[in-house]
């Protein structure tokens with residue numbers, strides 16, 4: 246009788262130990278899956294952060310130099326959007342800080358020229 250109880254206890258311990266091993270390896274595999282997923286997500290985010298200027302082709306991560314001055318205050322200019330005669334947004338262009346600077350210079354010169362002509 247004692248030996249049967251001993252065998253039952255031994256079997257129970259063995260089953261418990263096996264479950265612990267299986268659980269631990271499942272945890273490990275899950276961690277590996279999460280790590281790979283996180284790595285892929287970081288790579289995707291890094292790729293999606295790179296912007297290419299639609300005018301000069303330069304790649305950059307974000308615009309920093311020119312502040313908005315129109316309806317939107319306290320933001321940074323990142324490109325231009327064309328609008329229809331009805332005021333609907335048409336096409337958007339990403340511009341690097343240098344190209345935005347040149348566009349602003351050009352606009353200021355146009356305004357100055359118009360003023361001189363009048």
Ligand SMILES: [Zn+2]
Nearest residue numbers: 298301341344
């Ligand atoms: Zn550019």
